Amino acid sequence: MKCFFHPEREALGTCTKCGKAVCEECLQERRGRILCPTCSEAGFRPGELAAAGIFCAIAGAVGIIVGINLAAGAHANPLLHPLVRAFVEPLAAIFIISGGLAVVGGVYALKQKFWPLALAGSILSAFCFPPLGVLAVIFTVLKRNEFAR
Secondary structure (H helix, E strand, C coil), X not given: CECCCCCCCECCEECCCCCCEECCCCCEEEXXXXXXXXXXXXXCCHHHHHHHHHHHHHHHHHHHHHHHHHHHHHHHCCCCCHHHHHHHHHHHHHHHHHHHHHHHHHHHHXXXXXXXXXXXXXXXXXXXXXXXXXXXXXXXXXXXXXXCC
């Protein structure tokens, strides 16, 4: 296989972002990933992916806290109507489970592993705390090709 930029040279690897073959001169390594000069200049910004993971984990933690407070409030108030309690308790469970999965997805986004779980976590984080969750979804989708394959 020949280098995309220098057809007379043998390629040592391929860019993990665009798939172009690169020679020794063109090869640039960033955080253990091989990049071609074009993709490197276009901006390999792991900070956005780290932000996605952090936003996802924080939104998940908020969801867990909200769920625990809903559950505690439903049990602590004896005057709460049974129909309201029947609605609040499952809602609390949904927040706790969604928050936990969002935290796990955030960890996977930070580690740049298993994109589907990172995306699922970021989507659930948007349910738990929309301001951070929506940003987590956007960054996770935009940085899909930076995840380990």
